[in-house]
Amino acid sequence: MRDLQRTWEPAVNPVRRFVSAARGPNCNDGSMSNRIAFLGCGSMNEAILGGLLEGGADPSDIVATVRRAERAAELAVRYHGITAIAGEEEPDNNKQAAKGSAVVILGVKPLGIADLAREIGGSLSPQTIVISVAAAVSLAQLEGALPPGQPVIRSMPNTPAKLGRGVVSVTPGSHCTPEQLQKAKSILKSAGTVVEVPEDQVDALSAISGSGPAYAFYLAEAMASAGVELGLDPELSLLLARETVAGAGFMLAEPGADPSALRKAVTSPNGTTERAIATFDDRGIPSIIAAGARAAAERAAEITRQLS
Numbered sequence: 001m002r003d004l005q006r007t008w009e010p011a012v013n014p015v016r017r018f019v020s021a022a023r024g025p026n027c028n029d030g031s032m033s034n035r036i037a038f039l040g041c042g043s044m045n046e047a048i049l050g051g052l053l054e055g056g057a058d059p060s061d062i063v064a065t066v067r068r069a070e071r072a073a074e075l076a077v078r079y080h081g082i083t084a085i086a087g088e089e090e091p092d093n094n095k096q097a098a099k100g101s102a103v104v105i106l107g108v109k110p111l112g113i114a115d116l117a118r119e120i121g122g123s124l125s126p127q128t129i130v131i132s133v134a135a136a137v138s139l140a141q142l143e144g145a146l147p148p149g150q151p152v153i154r155s156m157p158n159t160p161a162k163l164g165r166g167v168v169s170v171t172p173g174s175h176c177t178p179e180q181l182q183k184a185k186s187i188l189k190s191a192g193t194v195v196e197v198p199e200d201q202v203d204a205l206s207a208i209s210g211s212g213p214a215y216a217f218y219l220a221e222a223m224a225s226a227g228v229e230l231g232l233d234p235e236l237s238l239l240l241a242r243e244t245v246a247g248a249g250f251m252l253a254e255p256g257a258d259p260s261a262l263r264k265a266v267t268s269p270n271g272t273t274e275r276a277i278a279t280f281d282d283r284g285i286p287s288i289i290a291a292g293a294r295a296a297a298e299r300a301a302e303i304t305r306q307l308s
């Protein structure tokens with residue numbers, strides 16, 4: 001097998017060069033390497049990768065696979081020292097990355113997960129922990145596509161993982177030992193708060209924390225549009241919306257923060273905020289949000305059925 005440690009220098013020389021691996025597929029003492037493979041490094045896997053590096057992970061322990069060479073170059077420049085391999089250049093990229101990795105994180109779309117799991121099955125060590133971040137792909141579906149006995153964890157992260165502020169759920173499969181679960185948790189905690197949930201709660205969790213960042217961004221978009229409607233300059237309105245949602249997010253991140261108490265602290269009796277919140281209540285915003293979350297969870301269940 002060729003060395004996995006590669007870097008890119010597109011500003012100077014767009015041609016990939018290979019340098020020697022810091023660690024081989026297995027350490028000399030027979031233990032697994034520390035390598036973590038991100039197979040399918042798009043939005044979600046990149047966010048986790050970024051969080052791990054922010055948390056102090058060694059870039060030479062990280063390998064990422066993608067389809068396009070341009071994307072591999074982008075990742076290798078953004079996260080200096082990692083290895084990024086494009087399938088359009090090396091069709092066995094996923095197998096190369098999986099081989100010798102202690103942890104493999106599957107980050108392709110739900111429909112592609114089983115094919116990817118089957119593709120890499122023969123390259124995994126029996127101890128390699130396979131983590132899937134895909135919505136709707138069940139542990140049974142994952143285990144069915146991997147070699148018998150492979151340790152598997154179903155996870156549902158979210159994109160603030162990139163800043164180490166994500167929420168990452170873990171649900172161990174039937175062959176995952178407590179030590180392997182602990183190892184996965186200790187890796188994922190660089191990406192944010194790790195919670196363990198039973199599998200029958202993953203779709204609900206996904207509808208709140210997995211999709212949730214999009215709801216917060218949607219709120220910021222709506223606030224920015226509302227400001228323009230009230231006559232603000234669009235650039236100023238966007239700035240106000242972004243900084244306000246971000247600032248409120250920081251307040252929510254304080255230990256013990258209570259969203260209801262924080263809201264009340266902004267809402268003077270008979271003041272302006274009270275009028276806005278009353279309008280939101282009249283229009284049924286809480287039930288609209290609940291309906292959206294329910295629709296997200298139902299869609300996850302629908303995809304699971306389609307994959308069976």
Ligand SMILES: NC(=O)C1=CN([C@@H]2O[C@H](COP(=O)(O)OP(=O)(O)OC[C@H]3O[C@@H](n4cnc5c(N)ncnc54)[C@H](O)[C@@H]3O)[C@@H](O)[C@H]2O)C=CC1
Pocket residue numbers: 039040041042043044045065066067068071087094107108109110112116133134135136156157158159210211
């Ligand atoms: N985006 C999000 O906020 C969240 C996404 N997820 C899950 O993460 C998974 C990925 O979603 P996104 O990152 O949003 O999608 P994405 O499209 O941004 O990323 C998928 C990446 O996989 C690559 N890819 C596809 N097939 C490949 C293959 N055979 N080999 C190597 N690379 C391949 C694509 O080129 C792309 O870069 C999905 O299963 C989704 O359910 C879970 C939680 C949140």
Ligand SMILES: O=C(O)[C@@H]1CCC=N1
Pocket residue numbers: 135206210211
């Ligand atoms: O929209 C999706 O399907 C993924 C799963 C949770 C967030 N994004």
